[in-house]
Amino acid sequence: DVKVTQSSRYLVKRTGEKVFLECVQDMDHENMFWYRQDPGLGLRLIYFSYDVKMKEKGDIPEGYSVSREKKERFSLILESASTNQTSMYLCATGDTEAFFGQGTRLTVV
Amino acid sequence: AQSVTQPDIHITVSEGASLELRCNYSYGATPYLFWYVQSPGQGLQLLLKYFSGDTLVQGIKGFEAEFKRSQSSFNLRKPSVHWSDAAEYFCAVGAFNTGNQFYFGTGTSLTVIP
Numbered sequence: 293d294v295k296v297t298q299s300s301r302y303l304v305k306r307t308g309e310k311v312f313l314e315c316v317q318d319m320d321h322e323n324m325f326w327y328r329q330d331p332g333l334g335l336r337l338i339y340f341s342y343d344v345k346m347k348e349k350g351d352i353p354e355g356y357s358v359s360r361e362k363k364e365r366f367s368l369i370l371e372s373a374s375t376n377q378t379s380m381y382l383c384a385t386g387d388t389e390a391f392f393g394q395g396t397r398l399t400v401v
Numbered sequence: 402a403q404s405v406t407q408p409d410i411h412i413t414v415s416e417g418a419s420l421e422l423r424c425n426y427s428y429g430a431t432p433y434l435f436w437y438v439q440s441p442g443q444g445l446q447l448l449l450k451y452f453s454g455d456t457l458v459q460g461i462k463g464f465e466a467e468f469k470r471s472q473s474s475f476n477l478r479k480p481s482v483h484w485s486d487a488a489e490y491f492c493a494v495g496a497f498n499t500g501n502q503f504y505f506g507t508g509t510s511l512t513v514i515p
Contacts, residue, residue, distance in 0.1 A: 296444075325503070327491075332410070334491065334507035335445075382444060388433065388452070388495065390503045392444035 294319045298383050298393035305400050311370040313396050315383030323387055324366035326350075326358065330382040341366055356385070373400045403428050403496050407506035414482050422509050423475040424492030426433050433495035434475040435503070436466055440488045448490075451475065462486070487513045 317324065323342050327335040331356035335352030339358040347358050355377060359367040361370075366385075370377055378400045383393040404427045414420055426432055434451050437445040449460025456468040466477045476494060492506040 327505075332507065334407075335505040337502065337504075340502065373498075384445075384503070389447060389450060390437075390445075390493070390495075391433070392437075392446075394444045395442075397442075 294385070296383060296385050296391050296393040297379075298396050300396050301394060303396060303398045305370075305373050305398065307374060307400055309370075309373050309400075311373050311398065311400075312369075312379055313368040313383075313398070315366045315368070315385075315393055316364055317385040317391070317396065318364065318365075318380040319385065319391070320363065321385040321387055321391075322363075323385065324360065325367065325384040326356075326368045327382045327384065328352065329382055335382065338368065373398075375400050403494055403502075404493050405491055405492050405504050405506035407490075407509050409509045410507070411510045411512070413512040413514060416484050417481050419484045420477075420479045420486070420511070422490050422511070424475045424477065424506060425473050426475065426492070426494045427473065428453045428494050428496065432475075434466075434468060435493040435495065436460065436464070436475070436477045437491045437493060438462075438488050439491065439506075439508075443492060448477070481512055482511075484513045484515065487511055488503075 295318045297316045325340040326338045341347045341360040357369045381396045384390040406425045435450045436448040451458045496502045
């Protein structure tokens, strides 16, 4: 079975903090994705990566950055967290099908 | 541009009744289509997928979906709903000629009443 592991299920951070969300996959997939999920808005793509050190902006990249130094790991970075970044963050991996982690529910206070 | 529309935000059905969740897509080439289910507090789990061939696709948990190119639709069906099917359902299209992206609909929330 494909395993996609997100480092935290729940996080509470303060406004202005730098936040790291980590995602690790064990299937040697080229593609990895970060989505944000909000009620009524579905899943919105923040960034994706199709290779090590390669990244592409998704639909809502503002306020976020990413890092992919190793194939199996894709990190989402909130440079200065704001309350409007309170959300569920979902990591996915896959080349012809998306496999999801369990999600990180981030609250920014 | 690629897009996925799920016109029903919320559906309520009685246990044992049939279910159909609607999905329409916009995509310039032959689409790869998916249905995912999300239980509360969990990630998304793949129910079924369509890449090519038979337009009626069978999935897990007794679900099926039918691809209709003329209607740009990929509706999800189940003949008899169980209480455990209560969840959020997402339709998605895979765009593999633009860097392998997946585009998701806004989801349909299913409530099952006894």
